[in-house]
C-alpha cells in the first residue's frame with residue numbers, strides 16, 4: 435500500500451450483537467456476538483481483504499459498517515464529506531438522541547448519520563454481493579438495473595441515465611446493446627460484471643465486495659478479479675474485499691485483516707502475511723489453500739473442527755479450542771499433537787459430549803465382523819482413547835495418569851470427576867488470558883501469546899499511523 439495514502443474509512447470498536455430471545459415475550463436470553471469489537475482502516479486506493487472461515491462475522495462487519503443493519507457499538511469514521519444537516523432527524527433518530535446513544539459521536543461517524551446523510555453516504559459506498567442472480571430484479575432489463583441508482587440519486591433524464599449505463603456496461607466488458615436484455619440471458623460471470631457496473635454507476639469512493647467471486651466457476655473467477663483490479667485503478671476506488679479463500683485474497687488484496695469469531699487477529703500487507711504469517715489461525719488458513727503440487731500438500735497445520743458458536747465464544751484467545759499450537763503448561767512435556775488431543779478430550783468431556791454408553795458403541799464399532807458384540811472395559815478404554823487419537827501411554831507420565839483416570843471416570847459415567855481430572859492437568863494460558871495485539875514489524879500486527887512483538891498496540895489500526 436502507498437504509505438502516504440489518506441484513510442477513507444476508520445472502523446473503531448465495531449460490534450454487532452444479535453439478541454437471542456425465548457418465549458412469547460421474546461425475553462433476551464443471550465447474544466450472538468457476530469462482530470465483537472473490530473478495528474481497521476481502509477486507505478485511499480487500496481484493497482483491504484477481510485478473510486476468515488464461514489461464520490467469523492465478515493458479512494456482518496460489512497453490513498454493519500454500511501449501516502445496512504444497525505451496529506451495536508463502535509464508530510465508522512468516513513473521511514470523505516457527507517456531514518451537514520445533523521439536526522434533521524427522524525423520530526427514531528430523535529429517540530436515540532434522547533437516550534444519549536449518539537451524544538459523543540463525531541460528525542463524520544456513519545453510525546450517527548441521519549437518513550438523508552446515509553443516502554448521500556450510500557452513493558459513496560457501494561456493495562457487491564456473492565450471488566449475482568439474486569441481486570437483480572428479473573423483470574428489469576440489466577440496463578434499467580444498472581441505471582436505477584442514478585434515478586434514486588436524482589438523475590431524472592432517462593436519456594442521460596441510459597448513456598451512462600451503456601458506457602458502464604461497455605467498461606465492464608459487456609456491450610452497450612446488452613442494456614435491453616434480461617438477467618436470465620446472462621451467465622453468472624456476466625451478471626457479476628453487470629453488478630460491478632451498477633455499483634460503479636454512481637461513481638462511489640469505495641466498494642465493499644462480499645465474496646464477489648465465490649459463486650463463480652474457478653475459470654471465471656480470475657477474469658472478474660482482474661476486471662475488478664482494472665476498474666479499481668481506473669476509478670481510483672478503495673475496496674474492502676471479503677473472502678474465505680486465501681487464494682483469491684492473494685490475487686487482489688494489498689493488505690489483509692484476518693478475522694476469527696468476531697475479532698481481527700492479524701493484519702499485514704498481503705505478501706508479508708503469506709510469507710510470514712504470525713497467528714496460528716492465519717497459518718492454518720494458508721495451509722488449507724489447495725495446491726496442484728503433491729509435494730506441497732499437507733505442509734503446515736491443519737484446521738479442523740467448526741468455528742465455535744459466537745453466542746458463547748471461548749475465553750482468552752478465541753482460537754484456543756482449535757489451535758494446533760495451543761501452549762502447554764510449564765509442567766507438561768508432551769508432543770504438541772498429544773497435548774492438542776488431550777485438550778480436545780477435555781473440552782468434549784466438559785461439554786457432556788462423551789459418556790459410558792458412547793464408549794460402548796465406539797468399542798462395538800471397532801470390533802471385527804463376527805465378534806460377539808460383547809465388549810469389556812479394556813475395549814471401551816481403547817476405543818475412547820482411539821476416538822481422540824490419544825495413544826496408549828502418553829509421553830508425559832502426569833498427562834498419562836490424568837487421561838487414564840479421566841477415561842475410567844467417563845466409563846463410570848462420572849463426567850464431573852473426569853472433567854476435574856483433565857482440567858487440573860490440561861490447562862493453557864491461551865484459555866486464561868486474552869492475547870494483546872503485538873506489532874511484529876512496522877505494518878504487521880497479530881494477537882497471539884506466541885507472538886513476540888516489538889510493542890503492544892491498542893488496536894489493529896495502529897499497524898500504520900493514520901489520521
Ligand SMILES: Nc1ncnc2c1ncn2[C@@H]1O[C@H](COP(=O)(O)OP(=O)(O)OP(=O)(O)O)[C@@H](O)[C@H]1O
Pocket residue numbers: 452466467468486487488489490491492493494495678744
Ligand atoms: N440476523 C442474525 N441473527 C442471529 N445471528 C446471526 C444473524 N446474522 C448472522 N448471524 C450469526 O453471526 C455469525 C457471523 O455471521 P456472518 O454471516 O457475518 O459470517 P461470515 O464470516 O460472513 O460467514 P459467511 O461467509 O458464511 O456469510 C454467524 O454465527 C451467524 O450465524
